[in-house]
Amino acid sequence: MSHTLITYFKQISQLSESSEEALHALIYTQSIPKNQDLxxxxxxxxxxxxxxxxxxxIYYFHDGNDVTEGFYEPFCLIARAESxxxxxxxKKAIQVLEDAEVWSISTQELIALYDDHRDIERLFTRLFERAYVQTIQRIENLQFHTAEERYRLLAHEQPEVLRRVPLKYIASFLGITQVSLSRIRAKKN
Amino acid sequence: MSHTLITYFKQISQLSESSEEALHALIYTQSIPKNQDLxxxxxxxxxxxxxxxxxxxIYYFHDGNDVTEGFYEPFCLIARAESxxxxxxxKKAIQVLEDAEVWSISTQELIALYDDHRDIERLFTRLFERAYVQTIQRIENLQFHTAEERYRLLAHEQPEVLRRVPLKYIASFLGITQVSLSRIRAKKN
DNA sequence: GAACTAATTTAACATTTGATAACTAGTTAA
DNA sequence: TTAACTAGTTATCAAATGTTAAATTAGTTC
Incomplete structure (x- = not known):
């Protein structure tokens, strides 16, 4: 009856036995091959x-250019909140950058649980609150750091991304061109 | 028994009579003089x-410089969500830029209502969802628009801000210096 | 109205970043 | 094997933005 994702959820917010079971029944597991859109x-x-x-x-197209909005590692909530x-x-897509195991939850089924399972509602409210806070922090980062500072911050906060993701995706995430990113990398390495 | 703010709330999300009354009791009205921190x-x-x-x-200091995170007009939820x-x-402050009439609600008292007034909980969840979506849109704007495009977008979305707020506050909001903002303004006016 | 003060603009120069193209290395396919 | 393709780097030049300082304008105070 234990599920890795639910174990993670319980670190965020308490869940009753019955809520745990109800939630467990909603989690659907898939294997997605590299580069495929979820x-x-x-x-x-x-x-x-x-x-x-x-x-x-998560990525979208701006003036025909592929722009990465964010990178997501295991256990992180992935959703296009604005939609x-x-x-x-x-106008955004979710793409897996490596062969991946994915857990998915239908929002419709989830919300249907809220009335009888307020702890589930609280859990997801918290998960979205966290995502919101991260978004706020990202603005601070974009608003008053140079491209080089943003690169170093990414290296610090998501080192795995830097190791495993093609640089062309990282450049647009940082709000710069791939050429500019190359220049920054050439400086201190 | 009608309150302008609650009338606004009811456009966002339904409220029962009793919730309306409970909420009304929490709203505290103040007059705040220009330039004072809320x-x-x-x-x-x-x-x-x-x-x-x-x-x-909302503003904060980055390397000793005053940075404006956002501008807020009447009826817009103002909160430092990350805190x-x-x-x-x-690390941020809320400042009134003109003599203002302010409604405030204690989050502690508000949350205490959630168990008995789920419609109130839903309302504020929605208000924060909206704020979240605006934050996401702001990232798109910062990530792949030039300073001039960001200026024109602000002029379009918050024309009152442009008319009534000192340019020094607007520059940092756009992520540029005041000098740079002056140059942009000189182009087409 | 004169004297201050704050806000905004302008100028000159340095730095960063963008745009384009050439080049390298690794991969895939015929 | 070559040829074509992709990702990444480097080089060159142009454009945008930052930095610093001075000039101008607007607003306040006495």
């Missing part, structure tokens, strides 16, 4: 994802 | 604010 551009976000293994990114909360199609 | 740096965020009139900003959700002191 969700395509244009789909409305109705599923929450968590990685068991692998790395994922989920508005119930509108997302 | 909340100081170092305080933990325990109060939510809404402006009745005036304009406010509120973590229960930790905020």
């Amino acid at each position: 969700q395509h551009i244009g789909q409305t976000c109705k599923t929450l994802y968590f990685l068991k293994t692998g790395i994922a990114r 989920l909360f508005a119930g509108a199609p997302s | 909340q100081h740096i170092g305080q933990t965020c325990k109060t939510l604010y809404f402006l009745k009139t005036g304009i406010a900003r 509120l959700f973590a229960g930790a002191p905020s």
Whole structure:
């Protein structure tokens, strides 16, 4: 009856036995091959994802250029919040960057549990709060750090991303071109 | 029994009569003079604010420089979410930029209502969801637009801010220096 | 109205970043 | 094997932005 993801959830917020079971029944596990989209551009976000293994990114196109909005490592909530909360199609896609094991949860089924399982509602409220706080911190980072500082911060906060993700995806995440990223890397290595 | 702020709330999410009354009892109204901090740096965020009139900003110091994180117009939820959700002191302050009428709500008292008034919990979850989505959109804006594009977007989205707020505050919000902002403004005016 | 003060603009120069293209190394396919 | 392709780097030049300082304008105080 124990599930790795639920064990993780319980570190975030308490869950009753019955909530644990109810939640367990919603978790769907898939294997996704490298480079495949978990969700395509244009789909409305109705599923929450968590990685068991692998790395994922959310990306979109700006003026024809592929832009990475964020990188996601195991156990991190992956969702296109702006689509989920508005119930509108997302212009962003979720892509797995390595062969990955993915846990997914239907938001519709999840929300149906909220009335009878307030601890589940609280848990997911907290998960989104955390995501929100990370987003706020990312703005601080983009607003007043140089490209080099942003690169070093990424190296510090998500070293695995730097090791495992193609640089072309990292450049757009940092808000710079790939050429500029190369220059920064050449400085101190 | 009608309150302008609650009328606004009811456009966001339904409220029962009793929830309306309970919420009404929590709303505290103050007059704050121009340039005064509503909340100081170092305080933990325990109060939510809404402006009745005036304009406010959230700011902090980065390397000794005053940085504006965001501008807030009437009826917009003002909170330092990163402090509120973590229960930790905020390094940011909330400042009123004009003489203002402010509504405030204690988060402690608010949360105490959640168990008996789920519609109130839903309302504030929605208000924070909206704030979250705006934050996501702000990242897109910072990540792949030029300073000039960001200026024009602000002019489009918050024209009142441009009219009423000193440019020194606007520059840091856009992630540029005041000198650079002056140059951009000189181009097309 | 004169004297201060703060806000904004302008100028000159340095630095960073973008755009484009050439080059290298590794991979895939015929 | 070569040829084609992709990712990453390097080089060159142009454009944008930062830094510093001075000039101008607007607002306040006496």
